[in-house]
Amino acid sequence: MRGISRRRFAAAISITVVAPLLLLTFGFYPPRRVNQAEIGLVSQHHRKLLQLDNGTALSSPSTPTSTDRVGDGCSMDDIVVHQGATTPQPNGIPTYTVVVLNLCSSSSGGCAMGNIHLSCGAFSSARLINPRVFRRLRINDCLLNDGRPLPPGSSMSFQYANSFSYPLAISSASCSR
Incomplete structure (x- = not known):
């Protein structure tokens, strides 16, 4: 009887240690977005010029139009x-x-x-x-x-x-x- 209670005690202790670690790892942290710089992309x-109906390029005065x-x-x-x-x-x-x-x-x-x-x-x-x-x-x-x-x-x-x-x-x- 004494051997069984020691096993139960060891199992209970391991569950109380492992369960919070699993929750911390997988449960409490929301999935995070990965941006392109993090993955090395x-x-x-x-830049492409927008064409008007008459075929001329549309651009702002501050944007250079040469390609x-x-x-x-x-x-x-x-x-x-x-x-x-x-x-x-x-x-x-x-x-x-x-x-x-x-x-x-x-x-x-x-x-x-x-x-x-x-x-x-x-x-x-x-x-x-x-x-x-x-x-x-x-x-x-x-x-x-x-x-x-x-x-x-x-x-x-x-x-x-x-x-x-x-x-x-x-x-x-x-x-x-």
Whole structure:
């Protein structure tokens, strides 16, 4: 009888210690919102001009209206790069997903952008990347989609693994109408 009461006493003590810890961990704290900076999401800001019915650009006097044009109807502002951390590899190396978007709308006549080069520093990856999708040509010069055009409204994505993320940005592109 004495052995049973000791077991019950030990169980009661462990429940009184573990239960409040579980409540503190899961019960009392409301779920918190995670902002993009906390998860390492990096994006380039872009701006598109609003078109009036007569085809002229709408902008405020304080906003510059020039865009980085690379051809008839094409703008460097139409291509954006988003990058964020994803699940690490099994060996613990951080993994990052990169998405390159062509934001040009096909309703505006389309503007497929080709020969897209990114500034990429001394890019390297512990994870194999298809060279037709993304490859480093030299220091600070990487080529997207093997130089082929990225149609309006489409995207390319790839993942790389490294101990840190590389700041990727569009350095040049050409208009492929």
